[in-house]
Amino acid sequence: MLEEILRQLFIKSFTNLYGQEPPVQQVNFQKTRPEFEGDLTIVVFPFLKLAGRKPEQLAEEMGNEMMKESEMIAGFNVVKGFLNILISDRFWLNFFAENHDKELYGRKEITGKPVVVEYSSPNTNKPLHLGHIRNNLLGWSVSEIMKANGKNVVRVNLVNDRGIHICKSMLAWKKWGNGCTPESTGKKGDHLIGDFYVLFDKEFKKEVKALLPENYDQLDEKAQEEAMAKAESQSTLMNEAREMLVKWEANDPEVRLLWEMMNQWVYDGFDVTYKRLGVSFEKIYYESQTYLLGKSLVQEGLEKGVLYRRDDNSVWCDLRDEGLDEKLLLRRDGTSVYMTQDLGTAQLRVKEYDPEKLIYVVGNEQIYHFDVLKRVLVRLGREWGNDIEHLSYGMVELPNGKMKSREGTVVDADDLMDEMVATAKSVSEELGKAKDLSPEDADRLYHTIGLGALKYFILKVDPKKTMLFNPAESIDFNGNTGPFVQYTHARICSVLRKAKDMGVELDNEVRMSDLQSKEKEIIVMMYGWPIVLNQASENRSPAMIANFIFELAKEFNQFYQECPILKESADVERRQFRLQICGMVAALLRNASELLGIGMPNRM
């Protein structure tokens, strides 16, 4: 807004002076560096030729002309080719007066066709871990950010509830479970199932090892591979699991019943985790209901000649002319693969929602998969394949490398949340913060702080980057963290409470006519919020929001340190104004952090 006004002003002034119109895209403003005086800076180097002036001269002349043209400009200075422009206090105060009491300042009204965001998409054979946490927080947060920026977002989850991996858990439970249940063991359902999945793997490995030839270790690599494959194919455990899958697909009542029961345990467990994490969905798809979709698309592709069938009856798409490989779409036994299912579910979503965009929040190891998905859809005549966006994010690594469930190096989601809440509790108690809270309120507070720390920690890093999580060092509560922002908010609330106690009423009218530097810095920063929100939405980046709330909180803390608010009792107008600033900062911290799912406590 401000930039747009200034851009027009610059162009007009330039044309006045030199009779030529400068190219619009060259006219860019940036925030003036703090060591110089001014609010916004324009670099004049690109216009030297057009104006036929030297840098300093051009900047000087432009500054004078712009000041003549608009009252908004209170002054300017020139350093080399940089024209630093000072915006009048009036402008900032007008902005503040208009927006300071808006609880949801900067949010846009929702319009347009739906944007379908798929995230989470768990397997039902093991509990959620840290990697899933990143996925869930990202998917949820990006959805909230886009909504706040006016997008009609629909959040969906596609649960992978069928396949060989579930059969493994089922088989292990049948063999060694002795009929145990979440109730009988007191274990969360998803963890119980996960244990049986691990148990299967352990027993399977044992069996395979026994089946390997004695000279296995002496074999060369290729021979080892062959021997391993042979042993695995001989495994009765694996064959039983496969049998189970066949029975499942044939709707065998006994298998289906077991499957439904065990899946339900997992869902009950997931629900608890989702709720604690604060994520939710408008719609949940189950793969068991959608995995056959897509076969008809493949059929259509065969008829159109876009796909082809090999002698062994398998169906492929040849993408080699686009620089990719051949991709299997139906196995030789006619069953569908991952890609086939995704083709089908994409088609289903398009039918159900007629979306503007389909966003998939999925790890970056699947970049290739989504690339292929889009191209196959387009080949099948579905131009909307180009509206698919893979929001890919980096893995979460531990100090000793990747998380591997089989090696027991995963950070479990439930455990991690427990730890965070426990840490929040002990830190609070150490600082003597929660003395006068009821036990229930205190617990709620610890939850807010613990989860706030975790969410901020994950979301502040650029989604596409691989990030490191060090459990030993754990997550900080000082500095650039969630609790820092929460603390700032709690502090503001405390000031506002005190004001009320003192009988100082907050009114909505802004009467202040001049700005002091810290006051101005905060207002300027808040002015930029809609731009940050828009960029975060366009870039699908909660990190930008996190950055903003940290900067705002830091700015406020400096203001708090330097400027008396309530103690400013001699100047009633200034006290009122500073309280209004407090009110707007607190509202904006709530408003922005809500998009990250981070709660702002009133005291801590």
Added chain:
RNA sequence: GGUCUGGUAGCUCAGCUGGAUAGAGCAACAGCCUUCUAAGCUGUGGGUCUUGGGUUCGAAUCCCAACCGGAUCACCA
């Protein structure tokens, strides 16, 4: 090997649609609580932005190459 992606302070990360002396936090050190919550504020030290070329008034940012790391190229999902 092909494709994609990353390399910024001891550590974790910003900055990357080209701009002024590359920024935060943590860790280290030194200050600030009889005064609005010290989970805070102020200061000090810490950098060949992996390397080498190129583009230009100007490069951490764009281009090319090399080095190092990660992902991926399944009749797994």
